[in-house]
Amino acid sequence: MASITMNNLVKKYDDGFPAVNDVSIDVADGEFLILVGPSGCGKSTLLRMVVGLEDITSGDLLIDGERVNEKEPRQRNLSMVFQNYALYPFLTVYENIAFPLRLAKGKFSEKEIDEKVRHASELLDLDDHLERKPGNLSGGQRQRVAMGRAIVRDAEAFLFDEPLSNLDAKLRGQMRTEIAQLQRRLGITSLYVTHDQTEAMTLGDRVAVLKKGRLQQIASPRELYEQPVNLFVAGFIGAPSMNFLPARRDGDIFHTPIGDIPVPEHAKGKLDQAGELLVLGIRPEHFADAKDVQDTPWAARGTTFEAELTHTEWLGNQQYGYVRYEQDQDVKAKLDELAKDLDADEMPAQVVVELDAASRIRGGSTTSLWVNTQKMHVFDPESGTNLTRDEEAGAELTREANEERKAEIKRLHDQNL
Template structure:
């Protein structure tokens, strides 16, 4: 296993466009890092630079502290799992998994190859399929074969390039779980590229959010969600997306298109001096006021709003509120949508309501908002004016500690199962 260090990496093409622009990340031994962002943000290019399929324009790439910029891909001892599996259709599952071992001619005996392949197949539940051809396997099984090929190489790190994008939703969920458990069990350093929100939030120890080749924030999924550094990260992470509501400050009250929101003094100070701010509100910050306990109501603010419609999902429901921003704010929302690879950011608020709520579309309703959790952004710079960096760092540290414990426990179980001393 190995640590991977990216020091001010730049990838510039002939036209001068920096696909990756001054990215620095320290990936610890055994860590699972996710690279996420909209199309064209540079995440796949960065992965290819790590494995050696793209030249590095400037900066340094270190594996276990050793500079590898000029090393060929085969000399970096990294295993890549591709989006299209890259399997050989004429070879059996056994031979597909064994292929990198046979490529290293003379390095492994036939008995060693058989043991490595059968062990990997057992780990990935492929034992019954070793004599089949890839064309006779399901998408999920083919993906496991590709992962098996990475495992037998005993590589220092696994690199995944959107490996689940060709699978249907149900199978993606199953494979997410399998990849996560495998990574913990093997404790192997992993870098995983995806555009999928759920994969990013559920798989990674830390998630690196990229925008136009520039690293915006790298942190645990929870820190990204609760303490985003700017508008882009706040809008990109989370589904449904964070709501952005233009507001002006009067005293300790934020005047918005859907009503007045009373805020705490620290949030009022953050917005002071700004002509207009954008209030960041996650859908779950809202609730039907009639269902909020009395002692909790004082911890937030209530307001009246008319919902255009609601969507009942069984365990919860979504409500939608339209508002009419001024042209300047509408332009800002459109610009942010373009950066996030979205068609548009509608002047609309999405609220999460309890499944028991009787609020319906077309009627005025009283809503409660937990103002303690709201964020305030500077629309000019995009900065989160209310970010608590210390609280965010604590969330990531908590995730790091949990990761170390999980890897240790997984290795203990593996050793115990194999009848080896821990």
């Protein structure tokens, strides 16, 4: 195992375009770090720079404290798991897993090769498939074979480049679980690239969010969700996405298209330098049918407003309602720019609210909704900065996640002794 340190990494192509622009990340020994972002954000380029498949224009890359900028990929002792599996179709599963060992030209005896292959096969539940060819395997089984080949190399770290994107939704969920459990059992440093935020949120100890080659925020999944640093991170993390409402502040009141909202306590004192025009960020789950909250202890944490739902979506265990509003033209350009950064055409002028599955509210009806203003974020529409971010609370969430990771790795290590 090893730590990976990226110091001010830059990758510029011949036309001068910076695909990766001044990225600095420390990946701890045994950590599972996710690189996530929309298409073209530089995440795969950064991974290829680490493994040695892309030259580094400037900056330093260190593996276990040793600078490796000029080292060939084979000298870095990193194992890459590709999106397309990169298996040899004419070799059996056994020989595919054994291939990197045989490539070492006499470094391992046949007995050592067999022991390593069978150990990896047992870890990945491939014992019944060792004599089969890749063409006769399912997508999930092929991915496990690719991982087996990485395991036998005793590499310093695993690097995954969108390994699950070729699988259907059910298999992706299954493989996510297997990869997470395997990484914990092995305790091996792992870098994982994905554009799928579900993978990022469920797999990573920490997640690095990239936009146009620049690092936006690196933190635990929970810190990213609860304390995003800017509009981009807030909009990228979460499904359905955070709602963004234009608001004009008048003293202790926000005037919004869905009604007046009192400025919450956690925002007071943080908006003194802000302009009159702001953007409020509210996640769908922080809304509710007002009837469900009345006479409850948490009713005082928010406020109610009247709204007409255009339609609802019932998903069995939950329900979503949609409220259209008239967009403020002064922030429309900024929100449309944000939408393009998030790989969308435009930011719809609507609020998505999560309702109880048993709610009888239906599209076309006007109803009273409640919003938890204590969970509301306030953003500067020009810079995109989250003006109400609690840095200490966010850092504490990441510290807790780090301690949980160390404890889980130790527990699994002790079980395997």
